[in-house]
Amino acid sequence: MPTPARSRLLDSPLLAERPRPRAVAAWPHAHWLAVGTVCLGAFLGQLTASITALVFPALQEGFHASLAAVEWAALGYLLVLVALLAPVGRLSDRVGRKTVYLGGFAVFSLASLGAGLADSLAVLVACRVVQAVGGAMLQANSVALVARGVPVAAMRTALGIQAAAQALGLALGPTLGGLLVTHASWRWAFWINVPVGLLGIVAGWYLLPRTRPAGPEPATSAPGTAVLPGGARGAEEGRFDLPGLLLLAGASTCLLLALSTASGLPLPGWAVLVLLAASALLALALVRQEQRADRPIIAPGLVNTPGIRAGLVLALIGYLLLFCPLVLGPVLLAGAGVPVATAGLVITALPGAFAVAATFGGVLLPRGSTDAARCRWGALVAAAGLLASALLPAEPATAVPALLVVGFGLGLLLPANNALVMRAIPAESSAVGGGMLNTVRSLGTALGTALPVLGVHLAGRETGGRAVLFLLAAVGLLAAALAGAAARTARP
Incomplete structure (x- = not known):
């Protein structure tokens, strides 16, 4: 049961979920508009995953860095994404998935703008880390938004459309990245996310149904909509496995740092063995933690x-x-x-x-x-x-x-x-x-x-x-x- 202070926070103007316009909510096929909005996030996530690798040579030249260093523009994003998917999903159950999803577009767009403006590799990697926060807010909610807003009979088709949007983003990334690097700059490989993110914010504001009821519109858009297992009520059962999450992130980071050090990062050779040992110890600690956790990752x-x-x-x-x-x-x-x-x-x-x-x-x-x-x-x-x-x-x-x-x-x-x-x-x-x-x-x-x-x-x-x-x-x-x-x- 939320405390009064938490209830006031959830009902604040910043977090309050707005209902869709009545004309949109009353349209019998409005759920397909919601699916289209979710597809924007799915497309954006896979586009940035496939476009980044193509700009590695340009980043090496622009920042006079090794390939082992510039790969952290991708690895930093992936590590933060792994660490945040579970906690962001739980937060979304409490705050509202629509609110978090729209916030994801905003964070992703601002971080993409910063990545394109970066004047050093360290700033670029930092912006990519922030971008991963937005990516986690999008990815942790995409399937749940489809499941909550689409009638059960249309579920398989809706998820197939979402998968097609992911595949389109993955496929367009290399071609688009190559054209942008050749005819503009590597910076446009990140700036291209900004207009898509802004479009996602506008579309989500008007087309996504409310996921935390606070007015006349129900949380789902039509009778017979599906609810995923482990919803809001399930999220309250048991304590979140924060130690497991930290151990998983630590073991993964140490392993990837060891591989990067062996690939040419300016660290001493003994650091590879130390990092590999640390990764193994953290992995063993993770196994023991998961055996006793209430809600293991x-x-x-x-x-x-x-x-x-x-x-x-x-x-x-x-x-x-x-x-x-x-x-x-x-x-x-x-x-x-x-x-x-x-x-x-x-x-x-x-x-x-x-x-x-x-x-x-x-x-x-x-x-x-x-x-x-x-x-x-x-x-x-x-x-x-x-x-x-x-x-x-x-x-x-x-x-x-x-x-x-x-x-x-x-x-x-x-x-x-x-x-x-x-x-x-x-x-x-x-x-x-x-x-x-x-x-x-x-x-x-x-x-x-x-x-x-x-x-x-x-x-x-x-x-x-x-x-x-x-x-x-x-x-x-x-x-x-x-x-x-x-x-x-x-x-x-």
């Missing part, structure tokens, strides 16, 4: 279920495979003398094929193929594409077909694996399971950013890039084996 009971464990590992590998070529590709192509704009078009082949396969890939598989079969086929196809990328010259004519194969394989693999994991998780634990899936996805993305930089630093641009791709192809084959294990042990 990583539930041991779920992780110890073989089908779920294999699926989470497969998700980590899959997102690592997805983002590693997005980081490594521009570096290899730049080394071969390919212009940045052309490199952006080449790299777009991967997320573009991913979007097509995620939406229509099942048509090419044998009729009645299960999600487990899609995982196996996807992992093998992605591994074949990575092997082709490693063996063929780094030039557009050979890189595009190989990246199309990689993207198509991952587009088969990841959505099917996510479905397998969520089906294996009991309904009463679906919120925790979804949070774990988001966590491993973000960690996989971070490793997919750090490992290519390490390979290039240790073995040189060409040799290191090939070594990383060979390694990832082997990981892809391991993913196929894990997919088989998940299929045999997953609960129906």
